[in-house]
Amino acid sequence: MTIEAVIFDIGNVLIEWQPERYYDAKIGEARRRAMFKEVDLHAMNDRVDMGGAFTQTIYDTAEAYPAWRDEIRMWHDDWIELASPPIDHSIRLLRALRATGMPVFALTNFGIGSFDYAATKYPFLAEFDRRYISGHMGVIKPDVRIYEMVEKDCGIDPARLLFADDRTDNITAAKARGWQTHLFEHPQGWADCLVGHGLLTAQQAR
The missing domain is CATH 3.40.50.1000 (HAD superfamily/HAD-like)
Structure with missing residues (x-):
């Protein structure tokens, strides 16, 4: 055909597109594993991919998990480093x-x-x-x-x-x-x- x-x-x-690799380099593998276990960051990203506002979706997630607030905001603030x-x-x-x-x-x-x-x-x-x-x-x-x-x-x-x-x-x-x-x-x-x-x-x- x-x-x-x-x-x-x-x-x-x-x-x-390797977010885990980015976080391993930034915060270490152990902390990355702990964060990904507690926060479903890929589900957050799916919401963005389905049309959710890029900044608001990620920042709202960050506020919902104050222990990981700074790290979650990296998904937005350092986004091009995740996608590279x-x-x-x-x-x-x-x-x-x-x-x-x-x-x-x-x-x-x-x-x-x-x-x-x-x-x-x-x-x-x-x-x-x-x-x-x-x-x-x-x-x-x-x-x-x-x-x-x-x-x-x-x-x-x-x-x-x-x-x-x-x-x-x-x-x-x-x-x-x-x-x-x-x-x-x-x-x-x-x-x-x-x-x-x-x-x-x-x-x-x-």
């Missing part, structure tokens, strides 16, 4: 695909404010043909509705979409819609996938 559009997740596909560094090989693949004329979309769990901030630091986030940002859509992967919304908007047969994501649950949901998929573990594997589909040559995928 001919691919008509390639869809990139962003976190851990184009930009590393960019994955250069993946960015080259994005640009190589676009250079061939292949439409390239983003489908990402990302807040409105946090994405706008990231876009000021990572210019490649403006290079997609279409951007499907969960904060604007009001739903996050792997909810089936987000895939349905993409299909309806782009009008492409699901079997002609190729989607890369680092999370198995997101990939499973896309497969259930009939999308072609790649579970992203490292950029070379994604490069090999694109070459295997005939979308890039080995030289273009370097």
